[in-house]
Amino acid sequence: MSGRGLFIVLEGIDGSGKTTLRDRICAALTSMGVTAIPTAEPTKGRIGSILRDGGTDNPYAEAFLFMADRACHTDEIIGMVEDGRTVVCDRYYASTLAYQSAGDTPVDIDLLKDLNGRVTVEPDITFLLDIDPETGMGRVTGRGEDISKFERLDFQRRVRDRYLEIAAEKGFVILDASLPQDELLSVSMEYIMERMR
Numbered sequence: 001m002s003g004r005g006l007f008i009v010l011e012g013i014d015g016s017g018k019t020t021l022r023d024r025i026c027a028a029l030t031s032m033g034v035t036a037i038p039t040a041e042p043t044k045g046r047i048g049s050i051l052r053d054g055g056t057d058n059p060y061a062e063a064f065l066f067m068a069d070r071a072c073h074t075d076e077i078i079g080m081v082e083d084g085r086t087v088v089c090d091r092y093y094a095s096t097l098a099y100q101s102a103g104d105t106p107v108d109i110d111l112l113k114d115l116n117g118r119v120t121v122e123p124d125i126t127f128l129l130d131i132d133p134e135t136g137m138g139r140v141t142g143r144g145e146d147i148s149k150f151e152r153l154d155f156q157r158r159v160r161d162r163y164l165e166i167a168a169e170k171g172f173v174i175l176d177a178s179l180p181q182d183e184l185l186s187v188s189m190e191y192i193m194e195r196m197r
């Protein structure tokens, strides 16, 4: 293994199980003696906190905030990876491409690609945890059904479609997020071990 760490990203709609898988990947790497750092976007930094506190109603302002947060986070990620640590990140640029282009007032995806391209590095591996939005939403909210739930479901469906397009374009590893956790861990670790060789 070289002195550089890997940069691994997990993407997917809400309720796809990214955070659980991220933490299990980090635990598996740690048990092998690899220094693994879990992280996420929006970050807990100053700009990420604005987004975590509810963001803004203006779709452009919100997109720019996600990317501003990412610009700062990317500097930190590069530092850690160059230092030999492996970074496992819950969401990265594909989240902005998928979510901010799928809203009622979509931001042009080519603009998002251009701006993201200036503030990101290409991860060594991106896993897309693909799941049917109804299953994902069920995991998030339980079984209550109302109009806004259907609106949200419709949005999640558009986000999922965008993700699948981006995954095909960028060569992401698509995982069936409805599989049991242990299986998801072993499949993702196979890809990671392959990259470490």
Ligand code: TYD
Pocket (backbone or CB within 6 Å): 014, 015, 041, 042, 066, 090, 091, 092, 093, 095, 096, 097, 099, 100
């Ligand atoms: P996240 O913290 O992953 O959600 P959770 O509350 O499940 O932990 O992300 C919060 C929301 O932000 C999520 O709905 C996706 C959205 N998001 C974007 O719309 N664009 C982005 O670039 C990112 C990073 C997140």
